[in-house]
Amino acid sequence: MNRLMVNIMFAFIWMFLQGNLHLFAFFEGFFLGFLFLFITRKSTEPTPYFTRFFKVIWFIFYFIKEIIVSNLKVAYDVATPGYFMKPAILAIPLDCKTDLEITLFANMITMTPGTWSIDVSDDRKTLYIHAMYVDDVDTFIKDLKNGLERKLLEVMR
Amino acid sequence: MFFAVLSGFIVACIVPLIFKLNRKVAGALLSILPLSLFIYYLQFIPNVLAGEKILTTFYWIPFLKINLNFLIDGLNLTFALIISGIGFVVYLYASAYLEKSEKIVPFYIYISIFMASMLGVVTCDNTLALFVFWELTSISSFLLIGFNHEQERSRYAALQSLLVTAGGGLALLAGVIMLGQITGTYEISQMSAFHSTIVSNVLYPSILVLFLIGTFTKSAQFPFHFWLPNAMEAPTPVSAYLHSATMVKAGVFLMIKFLPILGGTDLWMWLLGGFGGWTMLMASTMALKQTDLKRLLAYSTVSVLGTLTMLIGLGGEKAISAMIIYLFAHSLYKGALFLTAGIIDHETGTRDIRNISGLRKYLPVTTVIGVLAALSGMGIIPFIGFIGKEMLYEATLLSGEYSTLFITITVISAINIFAVMAYSGILPFFGEYKSPAEHVSEAPFQMTSGPIALALLGLVFGLFAGSTVDGLTNKALQSIFPSASHHLALFHGFNLPLLLSALTIAVGLLFVFKRNSLVEFIEKIRIPEFFFPSKWYDYAFNGTLSFAEIQTKFLQNGHLRYYIFTILALFILLVGGSFFGFNTSESILNAFAISIERSLAGIDIYDISMLITVLIASVFALISQGRLSAIASMGIVGALISLIYIIYGAPDLAMTQLSIETLSVILFVLVLYKLPRFFTYSKLKTRIRDLVIALAFGSIFTIIIIFVSAYGKFDSGLSEYFAQTSYLIGHGKNIVNVILVDFRGFDTMGEITVLAIAAVGVYSLLRLRKQGGEQ
Amino acid sequence: MNSILAMPVVFPLFTGIIMLFFWKHRQIQRIINFLGSTATLALAIYLTWYIKTSGIQCLYIGAWKAPFGIIFTADLLTMTMILVSGIIGFATSIYSLGTMDETREHFGYYPLLQIMIMGINGSFMTGDLFNMFVWFEVLLISSFSLVALGGERSQLEGAIKYVILNLLSSSLFVVGVGILYGITGGLNMADLARKIPMLPNQGIVNVMAMFFLISFGIKAAIFPLFFWLPASYHTPPAAVSAIFAGMLTKVGVYALFRVFTLIFVTNVAFTHTIIIIIAMLTMLSGVLGAASQMEFRRILSFHIISQIGYMILGLGLMTPLGIAGGVFYIFHHIIVKTNLFFVSGVVNELKGTYLLKKLGGVLKLYPLLGLLFLIPALSLGGVPPLSGFWAKYTVAVAAVEKGEYLALAVSLFVGLLTLFSMIKIWNEVFWKEQKAEFAAEQQALRQLPKFKIAMMFVPIILLAAITLFIGLNPEPFLDYANEAAQQLLNPSIYINAVLGGAQ
Amino acid sequence: MNLVLEIIAGILIVAGSIFIFLTAVGLVKMPDLYTRVSVTTKASTLGVGLVIVGTAVFFHDLAVYARSILIVIFVFMTSPVSSHMIGRAGYLDGASLWEKTKANHLEGQYDLKNKSLKNYYDKKED
Amino acid sequence: MSFLDICLYISLPLIILPVLISLFRLIVGPDIADRIVALDTMTSIGIAFMAAFGVFMRKTMALDVALILSLISFLGTVSFAYYLERRNLQ
Amino acid sequence: MEFVLAIIVGILATSAFYLMLRRSLVKVILGMVFLGNAVNLTIFSVARVTKGYAAFIPENASTLEGVYADPLPQALILTAIVIGFGTQAFAIALFRKAFQKVGDDDLDKMNSTDIMCNEDIPGDK
């Protein structure tokens, strides 16, 4: 996402906040966004935006589905006596390169119940996570990389 | 007259200047002040003799009825003349006596203040203004007694005299105030009109006692006499002036002045006669065994003061008449004797009468002074002292049913005084020469001229009493008893007083020549220390200090928790007490009923949950051993409170509460991350006690809230007004915000100032490192 | 417009803010601070004259009529306090130039001072109870910083007690205001005064009176709530101690005077009797505390407490003379006590200590200082004809008028002990010779720069002159105090001045 | 229309509440810190999410939609980060793992002195 | 009572009770991190409560507070984590 | 409603003072925080509470009518909260500094200004 996109996003947020959808509010937001981006400036890598719009929408639905499924899974475990879980702390080799990619990936892992990111190694090549339902370590890692990470990177790149 | 009194104060201010100009003649130059005052007062004599009373009024503090009313009548003028006259002698004397002292400047400052105040005391008709001068004499006396303030002894004596006399002064003040309340006036000359009112008032005994505490302390009456001998730490001119001739007479003066106001009762007579008589007897006996010349004179002064007090107590024209003459004579001879003692001390370096004798060879002039003054003091014809003593005997004999008692002790005391005068004024000069100093020479002119004048006056006034002092003392007498008069003469015919005088001289001579065995005899009388009033002073002084220390250590014990505990206890006592004391149990129970009813109507599960949560979180905060847990529970309580705010329609509050709570947590975290766990410092018993008192406090809060909220606001006009005007005038729909920035914006101004200063304070507190060298 | 009434608050505020912009510019701050305090003093003098001639004045802040907005109200009591705060602020500003160390000046001493004065003046001026709480907090937080600024161990230990006990008092204060609002629906003091007698339930009024008595009592350092004062007042630099000693507790006393002459006057027999009892205990306890101390400033600190007792006694008597005496006492005491602390600071500069044990010989070294000590010291001890005597005397007469003979006895006895403590200082510091072992540590005042010496002595002389002036010419001051008392004892004057237009 | 919205909102809110309730139960029930962290994410995702959506549906107002979306965005931005921060801090603090934990790839990877974390797969290659 | 109200009468207790349950975890611990997790959970619960309560009262005001809470509580949690890390890493 | 609030205040006030009566300075400061909350809630409850109706003037009206929460106590509490925060921040900093100087948070080790009144205080100058 380049700076302009972020800026426009701010303009929309401002509009929402104001609770009115006039062009004027958009410009206000744009102006303020520009101001704050300027204040907190740090370069972010440019990415084309519109081409990935539909991919993003699709990804969001995918992610929501993931959340619901894993939520139910954990909820079931909690609601029933005893434990079904087989927890483990795992190291996931990362294909994500940029800070944003890594962060998004890690956060998505965390947001799906049953898994959460513990830390990223200093060389940013490994993500350590805790998972509750690990039948087999290697399969689990492979599933995660092929599932969430791949789809995320498709959206991001 | 105002200026006459004031002049002393003005001169006091310029003393340093005068000494800066010319140190040599400064003392002499300053003596012009008392001299001119003396002359100034002298010129009133014709008027006074003509029966006039001269009154000048200066309205000082009308609000408090304090006026500077200076009145010249016979009595006042007599005193004013004594003060200024002897003042001149002392000023001159001191210029030589203290020539080499570096403290001569403060001396003249203090003594000028003293003289002015003393003149104020004796000429002022307004009791309150008089009191002002009265206390000033105490202060200047204090400063003068502490003249040699490097010495512990001097400081002790100075403090003692101040505490006794100023303390007495305060009692006097209390008496005067109460008197003022009864009479509605503070003018002495107007108060006597209220004599019967005062005497019959239920407060009369207290007033009298308070008044007498004031005068007795000043005039060194038993049991307050002890400060006077100790005051001999002062330089001799001071002793002569303050502690013999003038200041100590102030109490006596006031008692005469108040005789028409407070006197004439049995209580008056017994208090004054009793204490005066006892003081006279006791002090004269004590004087016999003194070896220090000045202490000896001091005790004799106390004795004379006792005599004077006794005479005032006896009342009556004769007694007062005798008192005036006796006082007058005493001022002359005692002043001279003190100054003699000063010369002896100055020249020989000692005041111990056992170490000196036969000084007449080297101190011829001083010898003359001493002998003349002593003879007057011994009451030898034809000195004025003789007349005084004759009158004293006469008055005592006439004192009614107890006259035998009074005359007995008077004669014994007179005998003692006779001996004491001889010890101090005659014996040092005669007999074999003995002195610790190698070279003894006569004192300079400034030191001898004054005393000799005083001593000679004693003779002159005795010889020519009828034509000199008679007029003025008559007027002095008449200022108390307007119709009374006396006739002074050396010889009144052969009568009982004369016989007693002869007896006095005879036994007195025996005492003089048998001093050693006499002292031995007196020494044998062992009185336990406990009975000495000076010990009482020490006990009271130390006792007060010990008590002060105990109470302070108890109250200010350094433990914050006890401070808080005390505050809580007082809160529970006063607030809780008044709540249950002023509200009927009916109204309280009614409030509970209303409150419970209202609550049950609108209660929800989250109310109860919140209650339970707060309870649990609070208890956890109390018992948790980890700091973080305690902070976490604090945070939870804060968050729950913000939930309450939301539930009850205060979103702004909730927002603020949440943000602040979070920030607080951050601050705590930043500060606490290095600290160890809590320790349990206190015992279980302490904790239970704390819990009980905290619970009591909490309950009071709860009850008050229930009570107040049940009955509701008296007037809800404010919130209605805000609801009406917030948008129309305040341009805002969030009423709370409009209150914050507009209706009550100044609160917010103060609030952000608090914040700003807190930030500055935190910054400065943590950054400022004086020792570390950082910054 | 009466906006000038707000200027005693606004002047120090802007002075403080401008100094914050010049953070760490020491010299500029010194100049601004001096100018600011001079202006505030001039303003205070003008305002006092203005109120004296034109009667009670109100400023309706934000043009909201009472009781809806906040108001500033100035009657003679207020002006007494504002005037004396102007004088003390001015004197302290000068004194600070001579005694304050550079480090503290670098770390915001002057802004803190100004904001504290702002808080003090605000507390006096406001006619709104909650607003008074806010000003209390302003002055408290600045005083917190001032007492701890420097970070010496003693300062910190003192500050802890000072801070916590005062916060406790503030909490009780604000709760009291809240409950009072819950009862009456008002915050404006005149409004409260009008409503409270009309309340159907008078029982709770007494409870609230006790609430405020305790809260203000802590601030005013009455018995047995004074602990914070002797624990902390002797720890900061002399200039800070001095202005604390003069002004801070007096804010509490002022609040007591205000509240117990205006609002809680429906059951005087109960409330004011308790005040009298507390007053007597305060006098005694404070003076005994002083008698037990051997440190210059701690003696003075305990004396603040005992003197507060006299002021409160005046209030408790609730007669014209009593109140007048109290008002006069406040005025006199602030001047005198500040000055004594100033003197103690000079002695410390001379000898490097406040301990009587180590001190001595100051009179020989600096006779002028001896005189400058004696004037306020004897005044404090109630020696006539200095200001303290008239103050004590007026209160004593009022006690007799009311038949409170015990109070009279206590007040006179305490007067004697006060004199004793002052003489103790005089004996130990000025008369006694300094012990050789301690003399070595001393640094002579003569070595200090002339400017410093001048800055130390000018305020002392100024305050001593005021003390003398009041002492020798108390009539106008007593008249003024009497007029103030008349206003206080006739709340209707105040209420009409505030609410007149709105009703 | 309103009734429909109310019913939808009611169902969503109840559903969210159930998830929240279960989260709390899980918080108590789970055996170690790591599983508790895992469990709690429910409250912040589905629990809060459903309730908020329910609220938005109920009010059916642009301003409320805006605020609801913002809340969801904020929650989704912050809550994973906080879980990560707490969990990591807990690990560094030495929170013990449930005894039945299958694997711990983190073991020995942290270097507390240099405050660094090694790559797990680097070690394997060595 | 409408359907929605019934739902809310079910859900509000369901949201509030977890506060108490989390409190149990907060008290029991055993580690500091466990307590922080409990705290974090409670803030999430708080957000939900505010939203649900807003519906219950038919007022949107509570949503504003929820917004603040969601932002601010994050800061609190991060600072607790900071506390824990500083403690262990120094 | 006020009844429940009153009990909550009672609990808070009790906890506050129990904490303030401890020897540990941190606990005392925590006690202050508790007390602050108790105080605010007291002000809130004595003025009578109303469930849910915040004092906002509706979009299309210019005055507020009917039942609403009294806005004034809210404004007062807001001010009190903020002021409380300022003083609390200062207290925390003071604690930190004192801890640095004394090396302990035991208040019994911080009473030299009361106890050793006639001696120099160690650690100064």
Add this chain to the structure above:
Amino acid sequence: MRSIILRTMTMYLLPLLLIFSVFLLFRGHNHPGGGFVGGLVASAAYSLYLLGFGIDKVRSIFRIQPIKVLAFGLFLAASSTVFPIFFGKPLMTGVWYEHKLPIVGSLGTPTVFDTGVYFTVLGVTLNIIFTLFEDKE
């Protein structure tokens, strides 16, 4: 703290929070919010940044001394109270500009006052937090 996740999110949260804080400030007169909460949110933003990146980084994006910020805030607030005096009105009387302005809404001395509050709170909080953070014994 050394965490990519935290740091990256902070990068995005910072401007978001700042914008949100201004939003709160200006709508406070009609809705919940106001200068105080606004200022707190703004300072929360920087505090977050501080926790993520450390004091030096935060100083590099917040270059003004916090004390100056709070002084500015106080000055703004105090000036807005004094301002009406020049119009012959009592201290702190609301003086309003007739027309609505972008971002700010209706402009009057009370809104300026609230802005002063905002800056004061920002300066205060940052000053306290920075100081405590930097205070190493």
